[in-house]
Amino acid sequence: MRRSDTVLLALASLVAVTMLSYMLVERRQLDDLHRTMASRAELYAATIGGALAKYEFLPLAIAQSDEVAALLETRSPDKVERVNAYLEEMNQRAGAFAVYVINPQGEVYASSNWKEPTSYVGQNYGFRPYFRQAATGGTGRFYGIGVSTREAGHFIALPIRRHGRIIGVAAAKVSLDWLEQSWRMPSVAEQIWVTDANGVILLSSISDFKFKTLAPLSESARKSILEQRQFLHETLPPLPYRIEERLAGGAMLLSLKLPSEGGSSGYMAVSSRLNPLEWQITVLAELGQVRAAARNAAIAAALGWTVLWLGILYALQRRRRIAERLNAQQALKRANDELEVKVEQRTAALRDANQRLQAEVSERERAEQTLRHAQAELVQSGKLAAIGQMAAGITHELNQPLAAIQTFSDNAQVLITRGRADEALENLSVISDLVKRLGYITSQLKGFARRSDDAKKPISVRKAFEQTMLQVRTNRGAGRLVLNEDWPEQDIVVLCNETGLQQVFSNLITNSMDAMGPADIAHISIRVTRSGNQAEIRVADNGPGISPACAQRIFEPFFTTKEHGLGLGLSISAGIIRAAGGSIQVRNHDSDGHSGAEFIIRLRCQPQDGNIDRGEQDA
């Protein structure tokens, strides 16, 4: 069932239950009230009947009075007086309104109220039905408003017979005011009215209702009322009320407006007949309490029903929520299961990928190892090749002068034995040069074995250069060397290996000279400057300079363009400078009217105050 349907059903059933309980309770209350009112009506009827019956004896007693009969036979003043007195006394004792005697023509001969201004004596009541009934031998009973007194009352009349002949009528008028008064006591909860056969209200607990009709009078009834002058000048208007419902057992529900109240109220009217007068005693009970009880019951039922429905709705809601939760849990479980399956699939895929990766890694590792082996082998073979190359170079370099020395010394021996001492001396001098050459070659190799602990000693640049030049100038061809020196005023002391720096200078100058043609003058310039803690040494020549391709490689070991070169000079030089924490670069220059190669060496300086005396350096 949909939620809106449930709400609709709840509302419909609420309305139904409320209405049903209202109706049921109202019905039951009405039944109760009906029973109570019926017995009340009976009681009132009995009271009224009893009250009237009490006076039935009055006309009977009068009819039997001989004095009354005598008066009717002959109407003498003394008889009138006596009967008046008799009636007055009787009336006093009985407590009726009036008792009186009427002749067969309707004229009153004597009356208990003979003294009063409204005395009946002399009046003619021949038009009154009670008189007519009694005059024709019956019992006259009649309720009406007194023609003389203008007071309402109940008339009872009997014929007065003598010798089988009706000689007159004995009548009594009873006032029922006291009854009405008793109904108007505050202790009486209900309203009462008494209607005659025509539906005219004769007596009522509500004085306004008196002489009003419950139903419009028929023409004949109206005519007879007029003739009998029953209600004198009363117009007998209809009582404004409405019959809402006729209940079983003769009761009715009326809507009636009391003169004391603003609007109409509901009443239950229960009647009881009073025979033989054909009166109807009606007791009216207000329905306010009945309706209030029904309303309360309906409210209680509505509340109860609402609570019940709320409970049902709550239970349904709860059941739905539980079902939803269960569904959600199941959906979650399904999603979880799917997720787990996915996770498992992914994990398997990952595992595969991982395995593949590991396989690849070990493959790579294997490849790398193979490569490393290959590389190691290559390095090994490279080293061997280098050593071989170097050995070949050194052998070549050494063999030539050694062979020359061999030749020159052999020649010298021959020349000495032949006494040609001068020529022998020349040969010895050549041998000496060759030995120097050998010394140079071996000195080149020394660089490889140099210890690094004296790589950074304070040395004077100028001193190292001059030392180098002393040695260089002894070389062959040194004559075509023109030096151009540019020294700062203050000696520059750098941190470097002394022999190392001398070897660097020696290499640079030798290379410059080698780069020149054998007949060319070698202009070599040296310029030393200092900036802060750094010294810059520029050595330039006027040679052919260095091609870009060579420039990249000239510091590599064994790089040489010379026929008998070792290719170690610049490599060793760079090693020395680097070991001292400095740098060496090469470029082509174009200055001082020359162009050629220029080497720039940068070295760290000894702090200014720590200058070393040249003399001390020598030592």
Ligand code: ADP
């Ligand atoms: P080697 O002198 O045994 O060749 P180096 O390492 O001293 O070895 O020199 C390497 C090469 O650098 C030389 O062969 C030469 O080609 C080149 N080179 C060095 N100095 C100069 C220079 N001043 N002018 C031109 N080329 C030079």
